Amino acid sequence: MTPYSLAFYVDVVTTGTVLGAGPAASPDAVTEILGPGFAENVFGRRSMCRDYGLAEFSWDRASADRPWSGHHFTLQVHRLAHRDRTLVNEVLRARYGRFTPRLRFAKLQRLLDRRGVPLLEIPELPANAPYFRTFWQPDSRVAVSVIATYGEYSTPDRLRVGDVYSIQAPVTAGEIERRGARDLSRPRRSPR
Numbered sequence: 001m002t003p004y005s006l007a008f009y010v011d012v013v014t015t016g017t018v019l020g021a022g023p024a025a026s027p028d029a030v031t032e033i034l035g036p037g038f039a040e041n042v043f044g045r046r047s048m049c050r051d052y053g054l055a056e057f058s059w060d061r062a063s064a065d066r067p068w069s070g071h072h073f074t075l076q077v078h079r080l081a082h083r084d085r086t087l088v089n090e091v092l093r094a095r096y097g098r099f100t101p102r103l104r105f106a107k108l109q110r111l112l113d114r115r116g117v118p119l120l121e122i123p124e125l126p127a128n129a130p131y132f133r134t135f136w137q138p139d140s141r142v143a144v145s146v147i148a149t150y151g152e153y154s155t156p157d158r159l160r161v162g163d164v165y166s167i168q169a170p171v172t173a174g175e176i177e178r179r180g181a182r183d184l185s186r187p188r189r190s191p192r
Helices: 004-015 028-035 075-083 090-096 105-114 174-177
Strands: 039-043 047-051 056-059 070-076 120-122 130-137 143-147 164-169
Touching: 004 090, 004 105, 004 143, 004 164, 028 047, 028 056, 028 090, 075 164, 105 143, 143 174
Parallel strands: none
Antiparallel strands: 039 047, 047 056, 056 070, 070 164, 120 130, 130 143, 143 164
16 A cells, blocks of 8 residues: 555546546535635636645636636645645545655656556746656646756755655646647656
């Protein structure tokens, strides 16, 4: 069995969901799964984000009288480095146990490789280069952002090169094309 929080991350990257709540899940469905402990931010009348501590889900809608449509979720893994035990909500702790303050990308990738779940490096957004690298799981459309090099004011002081910064879904093939992907089938080196 995969220990502690590693099993959670493997599940998310493999399925593209957080305990079954995917990026398109409604606000009520996500709250039913993750519980009522969240902070809500509404941006105008057309965008909303609910922060469940480690996981954030975002929605948008065409107008104020339309229902919310799921946009994406992000696991803010970097927040764990602050060692705040309340960051991981009770539902996740009950299912997966304790969460370590840092997630090493090499461990996550090794576990995924053993399960036949490849992560392919994709072009980094110019605003994040050279400090971050992003790896993508094509079947689940999940992206894993990793610290590539330290940069004062650019990367968190509590993380090291090779630590996972965040995990997000969905990242579509179209978005990767827009990033300028050349050959996604070619494996690339892993961060140390």
